Ligand SMILES: Nc1c(NC[C@H](O)[C@H](O)[C@H](O)CO)[nH]c(=O)[nH]c1=O
């Protein structure tokens with residue numbers, strides 16, 4: 001494969017992705033929120049484009065990237081406990097309509113979104129390593145696919161480009177869109 005026909009990025013799935021029955025958690029940071037916000041918007045846009053109902057997209061925020069794994073794990077486990085509540089079981093037996101078409105069941109996937117930008121100390125390296133390992137562990141330990149949506153950038157421009165808000169003519173690509181698609185694909189993955 002020649003260098004000129006190399007396309008960096010994810011190749012779309014061959015599976016038809018119907019997210020209409022999915023419940024998705026998004027946890028995002030308030031650090032670098034001017035860059036985080038378009039990433040969250042991009043992820044939600046992809047989820048809705050694949051049929052996920054807006055009422056089934058739960059969005060929560062935390063201070064910084066270091067808080068993402070713990071928050072995702074806590075909220076995923078709460079959703080799993082909720083779905084076992086007798087009240088839910090009775091509701092389902094009686095076909096009780098849910099408010100705003102919201103299903104209070106467990107999350108089918110989660111997306112952790114944050115932006116780490118290198119400063120003048122080693123803080124960046126330590127957080128980036130802890131957060132990537134932590135988010136991986138959440139997915140493995142809860143059984144709920146948990147997408148790593150954390151930009152780890154050396155400059156502001158690198159981060160803005162990857163949120164689709166680049167300062168030059170080339171605005172870049174909003175990676176949040178890819179994370180939304182990945183969440184639906186992984187939620188639907190089966191034998
Ligand atoms: N420098 C960045 C941080 N630092 C804060 C930590 O993530 C954490 O909130 C704090 O250490 C308290 O536990 N967070 C980011 O998300 N992005 C950064 O660039």
Ligand SMILES: CC(=O)[C@@H](O)COP(=O)(O)O
Nearest residue numbers: 117118119120121123124
């Ligand atoms: C990712 C960080 O924690 C970093 O932005 C903090 O900056 P500094 O290393 O200058 O304290």
